[in-house]
Amino acid sequence: MSTQSKRSPAPPPGIYVPAVIFYNEDETIDDGPTADHVLRLAKGGVTGILVQGSNGEAQHLIREERIHLLKLARSTLDAAGFNNVIIIAGTGAQTTRETIVFCQDAAAAGAAFTLVLTPSTWAKNMTKDAILRFHRAVADASPIPTMIYNFPTVTAGIDLDSDTISALATHPNIVGTKLSCANIGKLHRLASLFPPSQFAVYPGASAVFAPGLLCGSAGIIGALVNLVPKCHVRMYELWLKGEREEAMKLQAMMAHADWATGRMGGIGALKGLISKNFGYGNGHVRGPLFEASEEALAKTEGTFVLELLELEKSL
Template sequence: MEAFIGTGVALITPFKKDLSVDIPALKKLVEDQIENGIEYLVVLGTTAESATLTQDEKEEIKKAVIETNAGKLPLVLGIGGNNTAGVVEELKSANLEGFDAILSVSPFYNKPTQEGIFRHFKEVSNASPLPVIIYNVPGRTASNILPETVNRIAQECKNVIGVKEAAGDIVQAMKMIALVPDDFLVISGDDMITLPMTLAGGKGVISVIGQGFPREFSDMVRLGLKGEVAEAYKLHYKIAPSIDLIFAEGNPGGIKALLAKKGIVSNVLRLPLVEATDGLKKKIEDFVDNF
């Protein structure tokens, strides 16, 4: 579990102008993360526009990341859904070679009760050959995993090692940190409150902005983990305006605009997502120029 303390990055999927997956750009992005101090990489999460990828494309992306990473950083693979049996089948049948853990989102759209969420993750835990990090993002799933349920999962599903907590509620996050066992990882899924969560006892972040400013953001988290509050907050306030910008029109439109400005990827998304508006792109580009 030590491997997942610090900054993980939820990788985007770069596309070419013809909307095919841009593997060279993906490899360039992975290399940039490795060179700039990120602790681990998350592949095929929501930020990767995974809902619009074919199974063949997913396999191509997994292969490219594994080859480029070459064992340097731990890798986390996104496998989740709102059909428990389908998630279980994917966990049992997928080629997980090269990966170190699974990130699995709470069932979306169905709006299960807390009991339903618990039973879902009990099945996921039993099926997964790798450690599992659960993902709570009520803004996307329409249901919230309460701290008491996270603690119940932590106590009864020993293969579940942590939670990516993205409710955007620092009070809920603190309650979660207080309830769960000491060795259970409460990881921020919200870039803006990553530092206060870390200072409150969290174990870092799975970040979107981290891939835009990997050195500075991962340094901020490391300072927070060491309790070097003043220095950590200097970096937080330097980066914070960009967090508002990249999420202003949804994810990953903003971070793709930022990475395009940095020359790492092309600014292309697949429908139903669209690229950032010209006004927002200009603000992001100005921020990068003055960072």
């Protein structure tokens, strides 16, 4: 049982980005372009940065690297005057014990919230009761509020339904969820049950950003924000002002670009496009992932990627 007497605050609505990190050729972390990227995202107007999400290759990092990257992001933001930009730390691990350690590390390194994947090594043993017990135990022990990260692609197909997530949402230290399952029905059910100030629901893909807002989401935590943060902020502003037709034009472009970057090579493609268009970093990823080829990165024609990049540079 939780010993907390007061409900923790949820992250504010807005644009969040699971930031990529950059490596040297030998797969060691390259601090310079990683910090440059954090700074470009902040200047682009994002509300917060998710350090060590799936796009940040969290599962490829050792504990010391996780701590280092959180401190690097926080110090970079603070030194540039972006103290208000929130850091969410990905703290998923394969045991309850290690997940709690990562949550404690995240708090000490300056994160405001943690995003917790459900363990999946023993997927068949992760019954609903086991999932509830895990997330509640982590939330009980975490010194900062936790969020539930639902991403079946990286959890051996484990897909938390709205009943499970809504049961967890009543815990005083569980304050939100990222739905990388892109299930709008699930998002709508959750957003209709809880105000975003209590439990914030975010879609995990730009392809469903506006549909999520229509159904009551608190914004977005999406990979494509790495490439075009200003475009996402622009779309969100149009939506909030009631300029829905213009917002949906931009939403359509992002839906196409989200799909296209995935087909180009996912994380490696995002890094390659960032390097090619903004002058820092490279496309290196840690094995077993593959770097996107130049041929793949060149296939931007007709995908709305070029059009979005042009808009991004004009904003």
